[in-house]
Amino acid sequence: MTARAVVGLQWGDEGKGKIVDLLASRAQLVVRYQGGANAGHTVVVRGRRMVSHLVPSGAHHPGVECVIGAGVVLDPAALLDEIGQLREIGIDLAGRLWVSERAHVVFAYHKALDQLQDSAPGAARIGTTGRGIGPCYGDKVNRTGIRVADLYDEGVLASRLAASIAAANDRLVRAGREIFDLEATLAATRSLAERIRPHVCDAEERVAHAIRAGREVLFEGAQGTLLDVDLGTYPYVTSSNAGSGGIPSGTGLPLRVLDLCLGVTKAYATRVGEGPFPTELRDDVGSRLREVGREYGATTGRPRRCGWLDGVALRYAARVNGADGLAVMKLDCLSGFHPVKICRAYRIAGAESERFPAGLSALERAEPVYEELPGWDGDISRSRGIPELPSEARHFLSRTEEITGAPVTIVSVGPGREQTIEGRLR
Ligand code: GDP
Ligand code: IMO
Ligand code: MG
Numbered sequence: 001m002t003a004r005a006v007v008g009l010q011w012g013d014e015g016k017g018k019i020v021d022l023l024a025s026r027a028q029l030v031v032r033y034q035g036g037a038n039a040g041h042t043v044v045v046r047g048r049r050m051v052s053h054l055v056p057s058g059a060h061h062p063g064v065e066c067v068i069g070a071g072v073v074l075d076p077a078a079l080l081d082e083i084g085q086l087r088e089i090g091i092d093l094a095g096r097l098w099v100s101e102r103a104h105v106v107f108a109y110h111k112a113l114d115q116l117q118d119s120a121p122g123a124a125r126i127g128t129t130g131r132g133i134g135p136c137y138g139d140k141v142n143r144t145g146i147r148v149a150d151l152y153d154e155g156v157l158a159s160r161l162a163a164s165i166a167a168a169n170d171r172l173v174r175a176g177r178e179i180f181d182l183e184a185t186l187a188a189t190r191s192l193a194e195r196i197r198p199h200v201c202d203a204e205e206r207v208a209h210a211i212r213a214g215r216e217v218l219f220e221g222a223q224g225t226l227l228d229v230d231l232g233t234y235p236y237v238t239s240s241n242a243g244s245g246g247i248p249s250g251t252g253l254p255l256r257v258l259d260l261c262l263g264v265t266k267a268y269a270t271r272v273g274e275g276p277f278p279t280e281l282r283d284d285v286g287s288r289l290r291e292v293g294r295e296y297g298a299t300t301g302r303p304r305r306c307g308w309l310d311g312v313a314l315r316y317a318a319r320v321n322g323a324d325g326l327a328v329m330k331l332d333c334l335s336g337f338h339p340v341k342i343c344r345a346y347r348i349a350g351a352e353s354e355r356f357p358a359g360l361s362a363l364e365r366a367e368p369v370y371e372e373l374p375g376w377d378g379d380i381s382r383s384r385g386i387p388e389l390p391s392e393a394r395h396f397l398s399r400t401e402e403i404t405g406a407p408v409t410i411v412s413v414g415p416g417r418e419q420t421i422e423g424r425l426r
Pocket of ligand 1: 012044
């Protein structure tokens with residue numbers, strides 16, 4: 001196996017960071033292909049918790065190269081902050097962090113526009129992370145964006161930035177918000193560009209070369225399939241292709257590149273921000289899941305909405321990603337819940353269906369049809385093999401696998417690297 005992907009199958013925060021860190025011990029390159037600093041990926045190494053937003057989660061393995069691909073939107077200031085924080089704990093990224101010249105740059109005005117759009121009266125509030133992601137991807141598809149390569153071409157940078165700032169200021173001034181000064185932005189941008197310069201390269205060529213040389217490459221998805229701009233619960237999505245479909249376009253590799261796609265899911269479901277969530281629990285059970293699972297955003301600290309595992313959405317996500325296996329995370333958090341539920345179908349306007357609907361109002365009206373399974377008690381965070389798990393937990397995993405149609409290949413019972421069980425259920 002030379003190229004493997006780790007993608008989220010829900011609405012993000014599935015535990016991708018932990019899985020990428022775990023698998024990175026056997027990889028030589030870890031590549032982010034989409035999203036930006038809206039991601040918050042947690043890695044716990046020897047009890048120390050670290051959250052990365054832009055730097056790939058392979059950073060904690062000294063020999064691993066980390067690549068930020070063409071499909072990512074790069075906030076240079078956020079990247080430099082992260083590099084600095086990692087340096088403080090002894091992790092040096094010099095000579096092993098590579099940023100694509102083709103990635104688009106997130107500017108401060110993108111963040112201001114993001115916050116403006118998401119609070120505009122009359123418009124549907126998405127509940128974005130406020131990291132400028134939507135406006136930056138918007139500029140990219142409108143062909144008005146600025147790419148990393150442009151930062152080193154003074155004429156291009158000055159003229160494109162002048163046009164972008166004028167357009168942004170036009171909107172900001174009408175909303176009574178603070179506007180941006182071209183000269184100050186140019187000066188700040190030049191300084192940031194110099195500081196990231198040692199990391200900038202033709203990252204697409206580098207990854208292609210590594211694959212040709214038979215090196216192990218891991219693609220790290222950010223967000224989750226249900227937040228994918230094409231396949232998610234549109235318009236309550238992010239602005240990139242979070243699923244495995246984002247890999248070829250976000251890295252310049254051919255479709256056939258992947259040897260294996262691992263889909264990551266929690267043993268229950270969470271969502272941050274607005275949008276449909278059929279299995280959401282607005283009761284004590286939901287609050288208990290939030291407390292037990294410490295479901296507060298790694299990027300914004302917002303409380304996450306919690307609910308039961310949605311088998312309908314999971315089967316859909318596994319299919320559209322071509323998931324070869326499932327990593328089921330946070331199984332330890334379900335201990336003590338009686339019963340444990342999995343949604344196996346939706347009832348929409350009186351009719352039962354196992355299909356994940358495209359229409360927003362259908363999803364909003366969908367009532368979950370649950371399968372109730374016996375729960376289990378006790379601390380399972382020290383289990384290191386499937387046979388050590390309570391029989392009820394094993395039954396829950398088999399039903400998850402049957403309902404989803406993809407085999408469970410990893411079970412996670414705690415945030416630490418060692419709190420992981422690898423291997424098939426049977
Ligand atoms: P990501 O965005 O997909 O990387 O996930 P986040 O880092 O945003 O959120 C996952 C959270 O769950 C983090 O705080 C992890 O440390 C934690 N976590 C991951 N796996 C497990 C697990 O199996 N059990 C428990 N209790 N926590 C976990
Ligand atoms: P990781 O990689 C969970 C959500 C936001 C909002 C929507 C759009 O840690 O799983 P955006 O700022 O991207 O325009 O916001 O997407 N969102 C995430 N939710 N995990 C994430 O990343 C997310 N990144 C964005 O809450 O609903
Ligand atoms: Mg996260």
